[in-house]
Amino acid sequence: MSSNEAKLTRYQKYKKTYQAYAQSHRDQINRGQRERYKLNPRRYKTKKYMDYQREYQRNWNKRHPLQRKEMQRKYKREHPEKQREYASRYPEKVKAHSIANNLKIPLEPECFLCGSTENLEKHHPNYSKPKLVQTVCKQCHTLIHTNVQEMNQP
Ligand SMILES: [Zn+2]
Numbered sequence: 001m002s003s004n005e006a007k008l009t010r011y012q013k014y015k016k017t018y019q020a021y022a023q024s025h026r027d028q029i030n031r032g033q034r035e036r037y038k039l040n041p042r043r044y045k046t047k048k049y050m051d052y053q054r055e056y057q058r059n060w061n062k063r064h065p066l067q068r069k070e071m072q073r074k075y076k077r078e079h080p081e082k083q084r085e086y087a088s089r090y091p092e093k094v095k096a097h098s099i100a101n102n103l104k105i106p107l108e109p110e111c112f113l114c115g116s117t118e119n120l121e122k123h124h125p126n127y128s129k130p131k132l133v134q135t136v137c138k139q140c141h142t143l144i145h146t147n148v149q150e151m152n153q154p
């Protein structure tokens, strides 16, 4: 066995041990992370770290679609005030969403902007016309809304 191989095996062994440890001490590790964050939140506010966090979250969401839904439901249950806040801040948006949901307007088979057939969502180009719904993919949807926000800025 070459020394490189030995190193690799050692690393793999370490990884396995750590993974087992992480699995059985998940709460403890999370708590530790939260506490470190509380002690020095600024350390975690760097762009690099935020990007990393966002990317990690995105990957996690992709790998755990069901857990994510459950977490969203739980969050909604535990923070009804957030929903009220949102509803009072964007009354038109909320109304349009609920009308579109009740009408069960089906999605088109592809994004009307790029033609993608994955991660399709509904977009309201105009909240005062709740029945007018466009099918867009998640990526284009984000793009639309960032552009709309920029356009609305004075
Ligand atoms: Zn698209």
Ligand SMILES: [Zn+2]
Pocket (backbone or CB within 6 Å): 122, 123, 124, 141, 145
């Ligand atoms: Zn939209």
